[in-house]
Amino acid sequence: MEEDKEDKIKEDKKEGSCAAAPDPPLSRKQKKSKRRCLRRKIERGAKEGGIKAVTKKRCSEAAQNPTKLPFSMKADMKKNATTSGWLGKKPSGPSDTEPRQYTLRELLDPNGGQAMSYVPWNGSTLHYVLDNEDRVCMVLAGRPRDPKWDELTKDAYSRLSLLRSQLEYDQKETNNRRGTFPTIAHGLSFGGGQKKPKHLSHGSDQKKEDLLEDVMNTKSIQRLCKFASSVYEACCKGCHDYIAETVETIRATDGSLRRPYDSKVGVYPCRSFNLGPHTVSFPHKDVGNLAQSWCSVTALGEYDHHLGGHLVLWDFKTVIQFPAGSTILLPSALFLHSNTSIQPGETRYSIIQYAAGGLFRWVENGCMTDKELGDKAEDNEDLEMTREALRKSRWEKAVDMYTKVKKLASLT
Ligand SMILES: [Fe+2]
Secondary structure, eight states: OHHHHHHHHHHHHHTTTTTSSOOOOOOOHHHHHHHHHHHHHHHHHHTTTTOOHHHEEEEHTTTTTTTEEEOOOHHHHHBBBBSSSSOOOOOOOOSSOOOOBOOHHHHTTTTTTTEEEEEEEOSSSEEEEOOOOEEEEEEEEEOSSSSTHHHHHHHHHHHHHHHHHHOOOHHHSBBBTTTTOOEEEEEEEOOOOOOSSSEEEOOOOOOHHHHHHHHOOOOOHHHHHHHHHHHHHHHHHHHHHHHHHHHHHHHHHOOOGTTTTTTHHOOOOOEEOOOOOOOOOOOOOOOTBOOOHHHHHHEEEEEOOTTSSEEGGGGGTEOOOTTTTTTEEETTTOOOOEEEEEEEEEEEEEEEEEHHHHHHHHHHTTTHHHHHHHHHTTTTTHHEEEEHHHHHHHHHHHHHHOHHHHHHHOOO
16 A cells, blocks of 8 residues: 555656655754744734735835726626626627637737737736726736746646646537637536535546646645735735635535645635646636636746737737736636637646635525525515615625725835
8 A cells, every 4th residue: 555655656756746746854944944934924914914025015016007998897897797796797699709719910900800909018027907996907917026936837837738638528628618628627616506615526537536636736736826816815805805704604614615725725716727738718708707806817838928828808909918927817707808829839728716606695695595595585575675785785895895006006
């Protein structure tokens, strides 16, 4: 048995896996340093909401040079959310964008193309996108100032390449409405007639479950996930904390929903791994996500970001350069978005993190479904009136969770 375990570790090391490699023992100096870091983290958490000084400085600097778009989250985006305010609204009627890949050239072309504007983002600098009332509605998060970040993202890319080669996919996973690439979701979610939140199931395929758990235990994957979550916390604390509190309430109702790596990956309860080799999405909205919440997109792979892989914001006719190893946070349930196609022979993978709107509805209902609460409210006029009042005010409350850029400018 023990020999089997050792063989597995050797095998995984050979294949480039970080998951099974045991951590080397720490020296006395390293232990001391670890304790000091932990103490500082606790002190920061108590005083400043857990945001590092270096992050606050970056947030404050970014506030000097944001991009402002001519729309209001409160007034204009309300129509993109459902009337109950929990989810994004499915497009009704024919769309003016075909479900296909678009090249950079045709999006920028003023003669017969889309004539979109171009943002040459470098993938490193933190950059805010504001609505016309100065709400930070989207963030080009970039990457940490860590000289080893490229190495780390390459490791994450190798890990996902390995996962791609280990999995077998069903039709739904390889040809989804977002594009023709395999995607696999993992984490806590709610939908499709569920009575309570559950971890996404992969049927009886235990191998798939085990492989995904291995990926989640990989340090490079955890750091990528955590970085996106940290930027979320710094730039949109209202939404971040709402997710954190809701997910904690759900896990408190059922301890089996906790995972050992939860605190290492940050606030998002669920993620999808898009396994390329050409992850290029069609124009779409992720309508199952909490309407106002940002999803995080981390691009990985080997592609020329000057020629392809850009993030396209169709509502604003804008194309944003998106280098591999970088992260962008956007309200993906509300904004129509896609990627530009990459060149033949190139590869692009991505990690998407998000929170399903159904989780929040279930908790606000007092840990029950809409149907269960509706049955309860049938003979209870007060309860029905409270539900209606909450429904009417939900969108305004949702938008108030965003941070105004002035607040981020004053972070010190
Ligand atoms: Fe998306």
